[in-house]
Amino acid sequence: MYYFRKNSSKRLRHLPIGHLLAITVVISFLLSAAFIADATAGKQLATQNPYVINNTRYYPIPSAQGYNEQGIASWYGSDFHGKRTSNGEIYDMHAMTAAHKTLPMNTMLLVKNIANGKETIVRVNDRGPFIRGRIIDLSYKAAQKIDAIRHGTARVQIVAIAKRNNGINGQPSALAYNDLSAGEFYVQIGSFSKKINAIKLQKRFTETGHTTVIQKYYGSASLLYRVQVYAGEYLGIAKRAERALIDHGYIGAFIIAR
Template sequence: MTARWLLVIAVLVVAGCGKKDRYRDIDPHDIKPWVPKSEPLSKYGNHSPYRVHGKIYRVNNHPAGFEQTGRASWYGKKFHGRRTSNQEVFDMYKLTAAHKTLPLPSYVEVTNLKNNKKAVVRVNDRGPFVDNRVIDLSYAAAKMLDFVHDGVTDVHIRVVNSPRDLQKKPITQGLTYVQLGAFSDQQTAYNLARKASQLLGIETFVTILTTPGGILHRVRIGPIDSEFKVNQLLNRITQSGISNAQIITD
């Protein structure tokens, strides 16, 4: 074998070793878990609506109770050390993620539906802007969920606000509605009710309230019997592009 070929082989071996070193093999048991907590919204990365590749996205202002099922991918050394959407430094060895619409930061429990392994990640980035993917996970998260070699996997995600928020609390006082708006103009109210019914596939009605200032036409959905269902509905309303929805208890 010529000296030239020996040199080529040596270069390839060194290059391969370098690539392996950059993806340090980590034991999932050694990865530091997050303890979900309430955090203020990041100064950057929460502008809404925003546009990517010609498509408009709206940040979910009511993430409690949010759940989603779809494909997950992961990202690592190409972005390691770069700034995330909220201007934190991406560390592929931490349990972080990118999502298109959840506020930054958010804590999300991710379940790999192929093996039922779970991880709580902190969402601090935007993406993945691919139609068939719902979340982009760090290398560490992919290791914990055991799909590094697959590249993508099917997952279920749900927002976790605190270690105790998995309880579904019943609403015990009064009747609770989601109110989409209140208008003096009757036609405006009925137009919104019709639009919401079409977008959400849920009966939306108008009630009339007489006030000292005049008549108000209130556009509402409900009554709703649990906080969990209210949060789910608020997520759907936000994603449909209807803003300013409020929770009303009578």
Template structure:
């Protein structure tokens, strides 16, 4: 089965990249994050909850995940998208623990329970999809392995929101929330950045990300362990990372 998937470049979902792949499991369909071609005009929503349109249907993500509890089918996606960007700009790691959802705010932490065997996993929503009726969540390969759904491809699950990400101000707001970013390093070679990113995810930093910046005519790939509203929390994370990553620092 072939599928088409558009990958957004950043939190505002402004750019796309498409790809086609052969599905290893006939019952499994990959996520389909939104295409910026169909995104409505001015962005007046929090970037985590921007409305978007896929295959002619417009989706309006929830402004809060509080009280979300739903039963439906879960699929998973793997190596075809490994190393590519998810809807919130993070680099997809098929071996990590994450998932795609159509309407939960990006950054929402949920518990996914396989109703066929009782196994569950806690993860963060960082992508959009799957856009197939009845399928409510698309797991990373690592998450699917945790709940025992890799071989089945599609299983019945319960998705329960554990917390909702803070709402950031829109472009029309009069004040902004200050975030403290724990950065591990900046690399000219992207593969080096991805290697460090994989180490962070394996160590439990599920919200780690790689972003690309231009500095003095150079392209650098910045690895970030996480972003925090609290400076104290950022300092705690920095202290844990320093022994393994002595170049780590806090930016705001």
């Protein structure tokens, strides 16, 4: 596993895995006390508030821009049909919807079954799944589209492509699908209301050779300071960096593409 230092020529500097793991273990206690959820611009929706399921706290992220993830998808059907979803809608197992633990509601996702290449588009309107290792719960209809019904689960790639707008029949009138395989990637590891806490976390990483920045975010209630670690120019490498941080307690860590 590697983390990277960004310099003026954009050359990448590797750090050994042992060094990285030691750093993340030492720092992990900082976020346990000070990590807070980002707020959406304007009035914060209830679905964007932090919540706790099975003693795990989840922090919905303010934006799905650049979101790209691989993992296990499951589906839910008749047992939940007709019941309310997390955003107050009535769940329809025959609609093209999905549940995600942290993405904003109404995020449109391209879901690809890695095993067979089948793709479909869903809209996030619920929270879940809350089973370790699963990243998305698809409606019955969406799971049918990618041939995931029989096995119950499928390894998928999910990419945020747009938010629902006023297109025909609730579908987006335009989808912006970006090539995210290369670019400039950061992993956000914390969001603090007190700048001093953000600086402390930034310092820990910069002292060990990681390019780390603090971005200001003006939320509905206060000014927040986001700490982001440079993770390289290739998405695959950035995903490995993100995974290392998540595995060491940074549950809210996620990739940002610039």
